[in-house]
Amino acid sequence: MHVHVNAAESVDGKLSTREREQVAISGPEDFDRMDALRAEADGVVVGVGTELADDPSLTVTDAERREQREAEGRPPNPARVVADSRARTPTDAEILGDEAVTYVLVSERAVKGDIEALENAGATVIVAGEDRVDLPGAFEQLEAHGLDSLMVEGGGELVFSLFDAGLVDRLTVYVGSTVIGGREAPTLVDGEGFTDPDSFPELSLTGVERMDDGVVLSYDV
Template sequence: MHVHVNAAESVDGKLSTREREQVPISGPADFDRMDELRAGVDGVLVGVGTVLADDPRLTVKDADRRARRERHGKPANPARVVADSRARTPPDAEVLDNAAATYVLVSEDADDADVAALSASGATVITAGSGRVDLTAAFDRLEAHGVERLLVEGGGELIFSLFEADLVDRLTVYVGSVVIGGRDAPTLADGEGFTDPDSFPELSLTEVERLDDGVVLAYDA
Protein backbone atom coordinates (compact mmCIF):
# COMPACT_ATOMS: atom_id res chain seq x y z
CA MET A 1 0.00 0.00 0.00
CA HIS A 2 1.16 3.52 -0.79
CA VAL A 3 0.45 5.88 2.12
CA HIS A 4 0.44 9.64 1.54
CA VAL A 5 0.04 11.92 4.57
CA ASN A 6 -1.29 15.41 3.79
CA ALA A 7 -1.83 18.15 6.35
CA ALA A 8 -2.07 21.92 6.81
CA GLU A 9 -0.29 23.52 9.74
CA SER A 10 0.54 26.95 11.07
CA VAL A 11 4.05 28.40 11.01
CA ASP A 12 4.49 27.09 14.55
CA GLY A 13 3.40 23.58 13.55
CA LYS A 14 -0.15 23.52 14.91
CA LEU A 15 -3.05 21.77 13.16
CA SER A 16 -5.76 23.62 15.13
CA THR A 17 -6.32 25.44 18.40
CA ARG A 18 -5.92 23.90 21.85
CA GLU A 19 -9.73 23.46 21.85
CA ARG A 20 -9.28 21.27 18.72
CA GLU A 21 -11.37 23.70 16.69
CA GLN A 22 -10.71 24.06 12.97
CA VAL A 23 -9.17 27.36 11.95
CA PRO A 24 -8.44 28.69 8.42
CA ILE A 25 -4.80 27.83 7.69
CA SER A 26 -4.81 27.44 3.90
CA GLY A 27 -6.99 28.89 1.16
CA PRO A 28 -8.89 28.04 -2.04
CA ALA A 29 -5.85 26.93 -4.04
CA ASP A 30 -4.79 24.48 -1.34
CA PHE A 31 -8.35 23.18 -0.92
CA ASP A 32 -8.34 22.46 -4.66
CA ARG A 33 -4.97 20.70 -4.35
CA MET A 34 -6.37 18.54 -1.56
CA ASP A 35 -9.45 17.70 -3.62
CA GLU A 36 -7.20 16.57 -6.48
CA LEU A 37 -5.28 14.36 -4.05
CA ARG A 38 -8.53 12.76 -2.87
CA ALA A 39 -9.59 12.15 -6.45
CA GLY A 40 -6.41 10.17 -7.10
CA VAL A 41 -6.57 7.62 -4.27
CA ASP A 42 -8.56 4.55 -3.28
CA GLY A 43 -9.19 5.62 0.31
CA VAL A 44 -9.00 8.62 2.67
CA LEU A 45 -8.03 7.94 6.30
CA VAL A 46 -8.59 10.02 9.44
CA GLY A 47 -8.47 9.29 13.14
CA VAL A 48 -11.63 9.13 15.20
CA GLY A 49 -10.69 12.42 16.88
CA THR A 50 -11.10 14.17 13.54
CA VAL A 51 -14.50 12.56 13.06
CA LEU A 52 -15.67 13.61 16.52
CA ALA A 53 -14.34 17.17 16.20
CA ASP A 54 -15.17 18.00 12.57
CA ASP A 55 -17.61 15.34 11.28
CA PRO A 56 -16.10 15.43 7.76
CA ARG A 57 -17.55 13.67 4.69
CA LEU A 58 -14.12 13.08 3.10
CA THR A 59 -15.55 13.10 -0.42
CA VAL A 60 -14.31 14.61 -3.70
CA LYS A 61 -15.90 18.04 -4.04
CA ASP A 62 -15.40 18.70 -7.77
CA ALA A 63 -17.99 17.07 -10.05
CA ASP A 64 -15.54 16.77 -12.95
CA ARG A 65 -13.11 14.87 -10.77
CA ARG A 66 -15.84 12.49 -9.61
CA ALA A 67 -16.85 11.93 -13.25
CA ARG A 68 -13.21 11.27 -14.17
CA ARG A 69 -13.00 8.57 -11.52
CA GLU A 70 -16.14 6.93 -12.85
CA ARG A 71 -14.79 7.00 -16.41
CA HIS A 72 -11.84 4.98 -15.13
CA GLY A 73 -14.15 2.41 -13.56
CA LYS A 74 -13.82 3.69 -10.00
CA PRO A 75 -16.48 4.84 -7.53
CA ALA A 76 -17.17 8.57 -7.67
CA ASN A 77 -15.54 8.96 -4.25
CA PRO A 78 -12.72 7.05 -2.59
CA ALA A 79 -13.52 4.91 0.43
CA ARG A 80 -13.55 6.62 3.82
CA VAL A 81 -11.40 4.96 6.50
CA VAL A 82 -11.48 5.78 10.23
CA ALA A 83 -8.86 4.58 12.72
CA ASP A 84 -11.01 4.10 15.80
CA SER A 85 -9.58 1.68 18.36
CA ARG A 86 -12.65 1.72 20.63
CA ALA A 87 -15.38 2.16 18.00
CA ARG A 88 -16.37 5.68 19.09
CA THR A 89 -17.50 6.80 15.62
CA PRO A 90 -21.15 7.92 15.92
CA PRO A 91 -23.49 5.79 13.77
CA ASP A 92 -24.88 9.01 12.26
CA ALA A 93 -21.47 10.48 11.35
CA GLU A 94 -21.14 11.99 7.87
CA VAL A 95 -18.56 9.37 6.90
CA LEU A 96 -21.33 6.79 7.20
CA ASP A 97 -23.59 8.32 4.57
CA ASN A 98 -24.04 6.54 1.24
CA ALA A 99 -21.58 8.70 -0.73
CA ALA A 100 -18.81 6.07 -0.56
CA ALA A 101 -17.79 2.85 1.14
CA THR A 102 -16.60 3.27 4.74
CA TYR A 103 -14.15 1.14 6.73
CA VAL A 104 -13.69 1.52 10.48
CA LEU A 105 -10.50 0.09 11.95
CA VAL A 106 -11.02 -1.05 15.54
CA SER A 107 -9.10 -3.04 18.14
CA GLU A 108 -10.18 -6.23 19.87
CA ASP A 109 -11.12 -4.10 22.91
CA ALA A 110 -13.88 -2.25 21.08
CA ASP A 111 -17.33 -2.76 22.59
CA ASP A 112 -19.33 -5.36 20.69
CA ALA A 113 -22.49 -3.24 20.76
CA ASP A 114 -20.66 -0.24 19.30
CA VAL A 115 -19.13 -2.41 16.58
CA ALA A 116 -22.57 -3.83 15.78
CA ALA A 117 -24.02 -0.31 15.55
CA LEU A 118 -21.32 0.72 13.08
CA SER A 119 -21.95 -2.37 10.96
CA ALA A 120 -25.69 -1.66 11.01
CA SER A 121 -24.95 1.87 9.77
CA GLY A 122 -23.15 0.50 6.72
CA ALA A 123 -19.53 0.43 7.80
CA THR A 124 -17.20 -2.47 7.12
CA VAL A 125 -15.46 -3.01 10.47
CA ILE A 126 -11.89 -4.32 10.42
CA THR A 127 -10.57 -5.61 13.75
CA ALA A 128 -6.80 -5.65 14.21
CA GLY A 129 -4.71 -5.39 17.36
CA SER A 130 -5.33 -5.36 21.09
CA GLY A 131 -5.82 -2.09 22.96
CA ARG A 132 -5.11 0.00 19.88
CA VAL A 133 -5.42 -0.68 16.18
CA ASP A 134 -2.54 -2.59 14.64
CA LEU A 135 -2.20 -0.35 11.60
CA THR A 136 0.10 -2.70 9.68
CA ALA A 137 -2.34 -5.59 9.95
CA ALA A 138 -5.34 -3.36 9.28
CA PHE A 139 -3.71 -1.94 6.14
CA ASP A 140 -3.06 -5.45 4.85
CA ARG A 141 -6.77 -6.16 5.16
CA LEU A 142 -7.66 -2.84 3.54
CA GLU A 143 -5.52 -3.79 0.57
CA ALA A 144 -7.54 -6.98 0.24
CA HIS A 145 -10.58 -4.71 -0.19
CA GLY A 146 -8.87 -2.86 -3.05
CA VAL A 147 -7.44 0.11 -1.13
CA GLU A 148 -3.96 0.33 -2.59
CA ARG A 149 -3.39 4.10 -2.46
CA LEU A 150 -4.34 5.75 0.83
CA LEU A 151 -4.45 9.48 1.64
CA VAL A 152 -4.16 10.35 5.34
CA GLU A 153 -5.65 13.65 6.50
CA GLY A 154 -4.95 13.53 10.25
CA GLY A 155 -4.92 14.03 13.05
CA GLY A 156 -1.61 14.25 14.84
CA GLU A 157 -1.96 11.11 16.97
CA LEU A 158 -2.68 8.99 13.90
CA ILE A 159 0.12 10.56 11.86
CA PHE A 160 2.64 9.86 14.62
CA SER A 161 1.46 6.24 14.82
CA LEU A 162 1.95 5.86 11.07
CA PHE A 163 5.51 7.18 11.27
CA GLU A 164 6.15 4.98 14.32
CA ALA A 165 5.04 1.92 12.31
CA ASP A 166 7.12 3.00 9.28
CA LEU A 167 4.03 3.12 7.07
CA VAL A 168 4.42 6.57 5.48
CA ASP A 169 5.63 6.80 1.88
CA ARG A 170 4.99 10.48 1.16
CA LEU A 171 4.27 13.60 3.22
CA THR A 172 2.91 16.91 1.96
CA VAL A 173 2.46 19.81 4.36
CA TYR A 174 0.86 23.17 3.66
CA VAL A 175 2.42 25.76 5.98
CA GLY A 176 0.13 28.76 6.32
CA SER A 177 1.13 32.27 7.34
CA VAL A 178 -0.47 32.18 10.77
CA VAL A 179 0.64 31.51 14.33
CA ILE A 180 -1.76 29.55 16.55
CA GLY A 181 0.31 28.79 19.65
CA GLY A 182 -0.60 26.77 22.72
CA ARG A 183 1.39 23.94 24.27
CA ASP A 184 -1.71 21.74 24.14
CA ALA A 185 -2.66 22.51 20.54
CA PRO A 186 -2.32 19.47 18.24
CA THR A 187 0.75 19.24 16.04
CA LEU A 188 1.55 17.30 12.88
CA ALA A 189 2.83 14.31 14.85
CA ASP A 190 1.55 14.01 18.42
CA GLY A 191 1.56 10.76 20.37
CA GLU A 192 4.47 9.78 22.61
CA GLY A 193 7.12 11.15 20.25
CA PHE A 194 10.51 9.75 19.37
CA THR A 195 13.28 10.05 21.98
CA ASP A 196 16.28 8.51 20.24
CA PRO A 197 17.61 10.64 17.35
CA ASP A 198 18.57 7.41 15.58
CA SER A 199 14.87 6.51 15.45
CA PHE A 200 13.70 9.80 13.93
CA PRO A 201 12.00 9.13 10.57
CA GLU A 202 14.18 10.50 7.79
CA LEU A 203 12.52 12.53 5.05
CA SER A 204 13.77 13.77 1.70
CA LEU A 205 12.46 17.15 0.54
CA THR A 206 11.39 16.80 -3.09
CA GLU A 207 9.24 19.88 -3.86
CA VAL A 208 8.52 23.38 -2.57
CA GLU A 209 5.56 25.28 -4.02
CA ARG A 210 4.13 28.65 -3.06
CA LEU A 211 0.34 28.44 -2.81
CA ASP A 212 -2.19 30.94 -1.48
CA ASP A 213 -0.26 32.81 1.26
CA GLY A 214 1.86 29.85 2.24
CA VAL A 215 4.01 27.01 0.92
CA VAL A 216 3.52 23.32 0.23
CA LEU A 217 6.46 21.14 1.26
CA ALA A 218 6.61 17.65 -0.26
CA TYR A 219 8.74 14.86 1.15
CA ASP A 220 9.46 11.24 0.33
CA ALA A 221 9.71 9.08 3.42
Protein backbone atom coordinates in the same frame (compact mmCIF):
# COMPACT_ATOMS: atom_id res chain seq x y z
CA MET B 1 0.28 -0.05 -0.44
CA HIS B 2 1.23 3.61 -0.84
CA VAL B 3 0.47 5.89 2.13
CA HIS B 4 0.48 9.67 1.66
CA VAL B 5 0.10 11.96 4.69
CA ASN B 6 -1.22 15.44 3.86
CA ALA B 7 -1.91 18.28 6.28
CA ALA B 8 -2.14 22.05 6.69
CA GLU B 9 -0.42 23.67 9.66
CA SER B 10 0.37 27.12 10.97
CA VAL B 11 3.89 28.49 10.73
CA ASP B 12 4.40 27.36 14.35
CA GLY B 13 3.33 23.81 13.50
CA LYS B 14 -0.24 23.75 14.88
CA LEU B 15 -3.20 22.09 13.18
CA SER B 16 -5.88 23.90 15.21
CA THR B 17 -6.37 25.75 18.49
CA ARG B 18 -5.86 24.16 21.89
CA GLU B 19 -9.67 23.70 22.00
CA ARG B 20 -9.25 21.72 18.76
CA GLU B 21 -11.45 24.13 16.84
CA GLN B 22 -10.96 24.24 13.09
CA VAL B 23 -8.94 27.19 11.79
CA ALA B 24 -8.73 28.36 8.17
CA ILE B 25 -4.99 27.87 7.67
CA SER B 26 -4.90 27.53 3.89
CA GLY B 27 -7.02 28.94 1.06
CA PRO B 28 -8.84 27.95 -2.15
CA GLU B 29 -5.74 26.84 -4.04
CA ASP B 30 -4.73 24.43 -1.31
CA PHE B 31 -8.30 23.19 -0.87
CA ASP B 32 -8.29 22.34 -4.57
CA ARG B 33 -4.92 20.60 -4.23
CA MET B 34 -6.29 18.51 -1.37
CA ASP B 35 -9.39 17.65 -3.40
CA ALA B 36 -7.17 16.46 -6.24
CA LEU B 37 -5.20 14.27 -3.84
CA ARG B 38 -8.43 12.74 -2.57
CA ALA B 39 -9.49 12.02 -6.13
CA GLU B 40 -6.22 10.17 -6.77
CA ALA B 41 -6.49 7.93 -3.69
CA ASP B 42 -8.33 4.66 -3.18
CA GLY B 43 -9.09 5.66 0.42
CA VAL B 44 -8.96 8.70 2.71
CA VAL B 45 -7.98 8.05 6.33
CA VAL B 46 -8.51 10.00 9.56
CA GLY B 47 -8.18 9.19 13.23
CA VAL B 48 -11.21 9.11 15.48
CA GLY B 49 -10.16 12.36 17.16
CA THR B 50 -10.38 14.18 13.84
CA GLU B 51 -13.67 12.46 13.05
CA LEU B 52 -15.23 13.48 16.37
CA ALA B 53 -13.94 17.06 16.23
CA ASP B 54 -14.68 17.85 12.57
CA ASP B 55 -17.28 15.31 11.36
CA PRO B 56 -15.76 15.37 7.84
CA SER B 57 -17.38 13.82 4.78
CA LEU B 58 -14.00 12.98 3.15
CA THR B 59 -15.53 13.07 -0.32
CA VAL B 60 -14.29 14.64 -3.58
CA THR B 61 -15.79 18.10 -4.06
CA ASP B 62 -15.14 18.65 -7.77
CA ALA B 63 -17.76 16.99 -10.00
CA GLU B 64 -15.35 16.58 -12.92
CA ARG B 65 -12.93 14.66 -10.72
CA ARG B 66 -15.74 12.35 -9.58
CA GLU B 67 -16.73 11.80 -13.21
CA GLN B 68 -13.12 11.06 -14.15
CA ARG B 69 -12.91 8.44 -11.41
CA GLU B 70 -16.06 6.78 -12.76
CA ALA B 71 -14.66 6.89 -16.30
CA GLU B 72 -11.64 4.98 -14.95
CA GLY B 73 -13.94 2.32 -13.53
CA ARG B 74 -13.61 3.53 -9.94
CA PRO B 75 -16.34 4.74 -7.55
CA PRO B 76 -16.92 8.52 -7.67
CA ASN B 77 -15.44 8.96 -4.20
CA PRO B 78 -12.59 7.13 -2.46
CA ALA B 79 -13.40 4.89 0.47
CA ARG B 80 -13.46 6.59 3.89
CA VAL B 81 -11.38 5.01 6.67
CA VAL B 82 -11.44 5.84 10.39
CA ALA B 83 -8.88 4.49 12.85
CA ASP B 84 -11.10 4.11 15.91
CA SER B 85 -9.76 1.61 18.44
CA ARG B 86 -12.88 1.61 20.66
CA ALA B 87 -15.55 2.16 18.00
CA ARG B 88 -16.52 5.64 19.17
CA THR B 89 -17.60 6.87 15.74
CA PRO B 90 -21.24 8.09 15.96
CA THR B 91 -23.69 6.21 13.79
CA ASP B 92 -24.92 9.52 12.33
CA ALA B 93 -21.43 10.68 11.30
CA GLU B 94 -21.01 12.22 7.85
CA ILE B 95 -18.55 9.52 6.85
CA LEU B 96 -21.31 6.92 7.15
CA GLY B 97 -23.32 8.55 4.38
CA ASP B 98 -23.94 6.61 1.18
CA GLU B 99 -21.54 8.68 -0.96
CA ALA B 100 -18.77 6.11 -0.50
CA VAL B 101 -17.78 2.89 1.23
CA THR B 102 -16.64 3.37 4.84
CA TYR B 103 -14.23 1.24 6.83
CA VAL B 104 -13.83 1.59 10.60
CA LEU B 105 -10.64 0.12 12.04
CA VAL B 106 -11.13 -1.05 15.63
CA SER B 107 -9.25 -3.10 18.22
CA GLU B 108 -10.43 -6.13 20.16
CA ARG B 109 -11.33 -3.80 23.05
CA ALA B 110 -14.20 -2.29 21.08
CA VAL B 111 -17.60 -3.16 22.52
CA LYS B 112 -19.46 -5.70 20.40
CA GLY B 113 -22.65 -3.63 20.50
CA ASP B 114 -20.83 -0.56 19.18
CA ILE B 115 -19.34 -2.60 16.35
CA GLU B 116 -22.76 -3.95 15.44
CA ALA B 117 -24.22 -0.43 15.50
CA LEU B 118 -21.57 0.78 13.06
CA GLU B 119 -22.17 -2.19 10.78
CA ASN B 120 -25.92 -1.53 10.86
CA ALA B 121 -25.15 2.09 9.90
CA GLY B 122 -23.35 0.85 6.79
CA ALA B 123 -19.69 0.61 7.85
CA THR B 124 -17.38 -2.30 7.20
CA VAL B 125 -15.60 -2.90 10.51
CA ILE B 126 -12.06 -4.29 10.51
CA VAL B 127 -10.73 -5.66 13.80
CA ALA B 128 -6.95 -5.58 14.21
CA GLY B 129 -4.92 -5.35 17.41
CA GLU B 130 -5.70 -6.06 21.05
CA ASP B 131 -5.80 -2.67 22.79
CA ARG B 132 -5.18 -0.26 19.91
CA VAL B 133 -5.58 -0.67 16.18
CA ASP B 134 -2.69 -2.64 14.71
CA LEU B 135 -2.18 -0.38 11.71
CA PRO B 136 0.04 -2.71 9.63
CA GLY B 137 -2.45 -5.53 10.08
CA ALA B 138 -5.45 -3.28 9.40
CA PHE B 139 -3.83 -1.82 6.28
CA GLU B 140 -3.16 -5.34 5.00
CA GLN B 141 -6.88 -6.03 5.30
CA LEU B 142 -7.69 -2.76 3.51
CA GLU B 143 -5.35 -3.82 0.73
CA ALA B 144 -7.23 -7.11 0.51
CA HIS B 145 -10.37 -5.02 -0.06
CA GLY B 146 -8.69 -3.37 -3.06
CA LEU B 147 -7.30 -0.20 -1.47
CA ASP B 148 -3.77 0.22 -2.81
CA SER B 149 -3.27 3.94 -2.08
CA LEU B 150 -4.30 5.85 1.03
CA MET B 151 -4.32 9.58 1.74
CA VAL B 152 -4.11 10.35 5.46
CA GLU B 153 -5.58 13.65 6.68
CA GLY B 154 -4.77 13.42 10.41
CA GLY B 155 -4.75 13.77 13.26
CA GLY B 156 -1.46 13.87 15.06
CA GLU B 157 -1.90 10.66 17.08
CA LEU B 158 -2.62 8.65 13.94
CA VAL B 159 0.20 10.25 11.97
CA PHE B 160 2.72 9.48 14.73
CA SER B 161 1.55 5.86 14.81
CA LEU B 162 1.96 5.60 11.04
CA PHE B 163 5.48 7.01 11.14
CA ASP B 164 6.32 4.80 14.11
CA ALA B 165 5.16 1.74 12.16
CA GLY B 166 7.14 2.78 9.06
CA LEU B 167 4.02 3.00 6.93
CA VAL B 168 4.37 6.51 5.48
CA ASP B 169 5.69 6.84 1.91
CA ARG B 170 5.00 10.50 1.16
CA LEU B 171 4.35 13.64 3.20
CA THR B 172 2.97 16.96 1.97
CA VAL B 173 2.45 19.88 4.34
CA TYR B 174 0.87 23.24 3.60
CA VAL B 175 2.41 25.83 5.93
CA GLY B 176 0.15 28.85 6.26
CA SER B 177 1.10 32.38 7.27
CA THR B 178 -0.52 32.35 10.69
CA VAL B 179 0.51 31.69 14.30
CA ILE B 180 -1.81 29.73 16.61
CA GLY B 181 0.32 28.88 19.64
CA GLY B 182 -0.64 26.81 22.67
CA ARG B 183 1.41 24.00 24.19
CA GLU B 184 -1.64 21.74 24.04
CA ALA B 185 -2.67 22.64 20.51
CA PRO B 186 -2.45 19.61 18.18
CA THR B 187 0.52 19.31 15.85
CA LEU B 188 1.19 17.34 12.68
CA VAL B 189 2.78 14.48 14.65
CA ASP B 190 1.68 14.04 18.28
CA GLY B 191 1.56 10.68 20.04
CA GLU B 192 4.41 9.59 22.29
CA GLY B 193 7.08 11.14 20.08
CA PHE B 194 10.47 9.78 19.10
CA THR B 195 13.17 9.99 21.76
CA ASP B 196 16.14 8.44 19.97
CA PRO B 197 17.48 10.52 17.04
CA ASP B 198 18.35 7.27 15.29
CA SER B 199 14.63 6.47 15.19
CA PHE B 200 13.58 9.79 13.62
CA PRO B 201 11.86 9.20 10.24
CA GLU B 202 14.16 10.17 7.38
CA LEU B 203 12.62 12.66 4.97
CA SER B 204 13.85 13.82 1.57
CA LEU B 205 12.56 17.21 0.39
CA THR B 206 11.28 16.85 -3.16
CA GLY B 207 9.44 20.12 -3.73
CA VAL B 208 8.55 23.58 -2.46
CA GLU B 209 5.60 25.41 -4.02
CA ARG B 210 4.13 28.76 -3.07
CA MET B 211 0.34 28.55 -2.78
CA ASP B 212 -2.27 30.95 -1.40
CA ASP B 213 -0.38 32.84 1.33
CA GLY B 214 1.87 29.94 2.25
CA VAL B 215 3.99 27.12 0.89
CA VAL B 216 3.53 23.41 0.22
CA LEU B 217 6.47 21.24 1.27
CA SER B 218 6.70 17.80 -0.33
CA TYR B 219 8.77 14.93 1.04
CA ASP B 220 9.54 11.34 0.23
CA VAL B 221 9.88 9.20 3.36
